[in-house]
Amino acid sequence: MTATTEELMVFAASQEIRDGNTVFVGTGLPMLAAYLARATHAPDVSLLFESGIVDPNPTHLALGVGDFRLMHGATSVRGLHYVLGLLQKGSIDVGFLGAAEVDRHGNINSTIIGGTYRHPGKRLPGSGGANDIASSAKSTVIMCLHRPERLVDRVRYVTSPGFLGGNDEREQSGLRIGGPRMIITDLAVLRFHPVTRDAYISSIHPGVDPATVIARTGFPIEVPSDVARTPAPDDTTIQLLRGMDPGGVYLRGR
Amino acid sequence: MTSKVATLSEAIGLIKDGDSVALGGHTLRRHPMAAAAEIVRQRKRDLHLIGWNSGIDFDLLVGAGCARIAETSYVGISGFGLARNFRRAAEAGSIEIREHSEISALDMFRAGASGMAFIASSVLMGTDVPATNPRIATVISPFDGKPYTAVQAAHPDVAIIHAHSADRHGNVQLDALHWPDNDADVFVGWAGKTTIVTVEQLVSDEAIREHPDFTILPRDAVTCVVEAPYGAYPCCCDDRYTYDLDFVGDYYAASADPAGFARYLDEWVFGLADHDAFLQKVGVDRLLAITTKGAL
Numbered sequence: 097m098t099a100t101t102e103e104l105m106v107f108a109a110s111q112e113i114r115d116g117n118t119v120f121v122g123t124g125l126p127m128l129a130a131y132l133a134r135a136t137h138a139p140d141v142s143l144l145f146e147s148g149i150v151d152p153n154p155t156h157l158a159l160g161v162g163d164f165r166l167m168h169g170a171t172s173v174r175g176l177h178y179v180l181g182l183l184q185k186g187s188i189d190v191g192f193l194g195a196a197e198v199d200r201h202g203n204i205n206s207t208i209i210g211g212t213y214r215h216p217g218k219r220l221p222g223s224g225g226a227n228d229i230a231s232s233a234k235s236t237v238i239m240c241l242h243r244p245e246r247l248v249d250r251v252r253y254v255t256s257p258g259f260l261g262g263n264d265e266r267e268q269s270g271l272r273i274g275g276p277r278m279i280i281t282d283l284a285v286l287r288f289h290p291v292t293r294d295a296y297i298s299s300i301h302p303g304v305d306p307a308t309v310i311a312r313t314g315f316p317i318e319v320p321s322d323v324a325r326t327p328a329p330d331d332t333t334i335q336l337l338r339g340m341d342p343g344g345v346y347l348r349g350r
Numbered sequence: 351m352t353s354k355v356a357t358l359s360e361a362i363g364l365i366k367d368g369d370s371v372a373l374g375g376h377t378l379r380r381h382p383m384a385a386a387a388e389i390v391r392q393r394k395r396d397l398h399l400i401g402w403n404s405g406i407d408f409d410l411l412v413g414a415g416c417a418r419i420a421e422t423s424y425v426g427i428s429g430f431g432l433a434r435n436f437r438r439a440a441e442a443g444s445i446e447i448r449e450h451s452e453i454s455a456l457d458m459f460r461a462g463a464s465g466m467a468f469i470a471s472s473v474l475m476g477t478d479v480p481a482t483n484p485r486i487a488t489v490i491s492p493f494d495g496k497p498y499t500a501v502q503a504a505h506p507d508v509a510i511i512h513a514h515s516a517d518r519h520g521n522v523q524l525d526a527l528h529w530p531d532n533d534a535d536v537f538v539g540w541a542g543k544t545t546i547v548t549v550e551q552l553v554s555d556e557a558i559r560e561h562p563d564f565t566i567l568p569r570d571a572v573t574c575v576v577e578a579p580y581g582a583y584p585c586c587c588d589d590r591y592t593y594d595l596d597f598v599g600d601y602y603a604a605s606a607d608p609a610g611f612a613r614y615l616d617e618w619v620f621g622l623a624d625h626d627a628f629l630q631k632v633g634v635d636r637l638l639a640i641t642t643k644g645a646l
Contacts, residue, residue, distance in 0.1 A: 147376075147530050149530065167529075173530040174530065175530045175532075175533050176530065176533050176534060177456075177533050180452065180453050180456070183453075184453070184471060184472050184473070203477075207449065207478070208440075211441070213478075213482060214443050215441065215442075215443045216440060216441055217441070218437070218441070219432070219436070219437045219440035219447075220432065221424045221425055221426035221432060221433065222422070222423055222425060222447075222449055222450075223423050223424065223449065223450065223451045223452070223479065224403055224423050224424035224426075224451075224452060225403075225423070225451065225452040225453075227451035227453075227479065228452055228453045228473050231451075231472065231474065231475065232472065232473060253478045254476070254477040254478045254479075255449075255477060255478070255479065256477065257475070257476045260476045265476070266476065269475045269476030270472075270475040270476070270496060270497035271472070271475050271476055272472055272496075
């Protein structure tokens with residue numbers, strides 16, 4: 097049994113969750129990663145959803161954060177301010193973020209692509225809760241597609257902060273904690289240098305050509321000849337994961 | 351006590367061109383869509399829309415040319431993609447967008463609701479968001495000397511939310527079983543200089559008094575109440591009904607270009623006298639199919 101790229105990404109994300117962590121979850125692949133972590137190595141993980149839902153056990157996969165079915169089997173529905181308050185208090189260990197465009201310091205743009213702010217080439221939806229998570233979680237895991245126009249040297253507009261211009265700029269800005277831990281793409285896993293906060297290739301996914309990674313990264317990046325391969329989930333884990341999304345709502349690529 | 355019951359037409363008639371208008375709801379959930387359609391029908395112009403996480407409500411009003419400013423943390427058509435009318439207007443530069451995160455958007459309503467000039471938070475620093483919203487600035491805390499983000503209070507000329515029930519005096523309630531981020535709608539309602547609440551049903555005084563703890567907005571906070579069953583459609587409304595994704599999908603397809611959206615407006619807004627006519631056109635089968643009471 098071979099994991100699809102999406103399954104590999106979800107598995108990699110799930111490995112960042114430690115047992116006992118408090119995790120801020122959106123819908124989509126991060127939700128599956130959190131469910132997978134809870135079902136395997138992190139049974140005591142605390143899952144918080146933006147709407148104030150704690151530890152749900154839904155019988156159907158939620159289609160979005162506004163999906164009422166997400167409330168099923170939860171231990172608490174404490175409300176929005178509770179969860180956003182936990183964020184600002186620094187109580188969230190891991191937050192997950194998707195990104196239309198992310199740069200080598202982990203800054204995310206979900207506002208405008210191209211053009212000027214007043215006349216953008218493409219207008220995106222905006223921050224939503226992403227800035228709140230990126231500003232406030234102790235660490236974040238970013239998931240995005242590995243394309244040169246998406247993984248760029250410097251984003252056009254910083255919607256959600258990574259390490260800003262690198263080095264200690266994030267700390268100097270007044271942001272108190274956090275910063276991105278990694279970027280999981282469809283080709284590789286990138287992490288950040290502890291001093292410069294520049295992204296580097298930590299591993300590439302099984303079967304991926306290093307030349308492809310270099311070609312699809314929008315800034316100069318090295319892939320060492322002895323680069324690690326991203327661990328793939330075993331058959332049991334793949335089956336578990338597929339059972340969580342039997343309709344292929346989020347795991348589309350199979 | 352005087353009745354605060356109004357028709358939708360009367361209530362929306364309180365909005366003047368150029369007003370700031372706050373809309374409750376979140377993504378595809380419980381936006382006051384019947385009220386939004388009536389704003390379009392009455393051809394309001396130059397509105398400053400304010401929301402905390404917006405969707406088809408903002409997209410409809412922007413697409414119909416009602417808005418000059420859109421101030422919110424997000425505008426998207428959940429699950430389908432970008433809000434196409436909003437996107438076109440933004441790219442053409444025909445609306446001004448004032449950016450927020452969810453925390454800052456909530457804080458502007460919280461500040462407005464509680465009579466504070468601003469509320470401080472620890473988000474948005476270091477990003478491009480403060481420079482693209484005049485309501486956001488940096489303050490230095492007198493307590494720890496550190497910078498914080500200050501968000502100026504919102505005092506919308508008109509705030510509109512959709513809720514489950516109200517009595518004729520304007521006491522507004524949500525069912526016991528409701529989506530837990532309704533705290534936002536409460537602050538939206540409290541922040542308004544004029545507050546319009548559409549509800550699924552008007553109920554007796556006794557029904558309200560039976561569960562005073564369900565009241566989210568007491569009558570002092572409410573200017574008028576309007577009975578608008580399925581007033582959030584095609585958005586979901588807690589445990590009353592879920593969203594109609596087929597309708598949202600048709601909307602999304604229609605909004606692909608201005609001509610298609612003009613046809614949508616003619617068919618679903620201008621061509622219908624009021625919300626009742628809209629519900630007639632949607633039809634009983636479709637409404638029953640999304641009605642989910644007790645389905646959790």
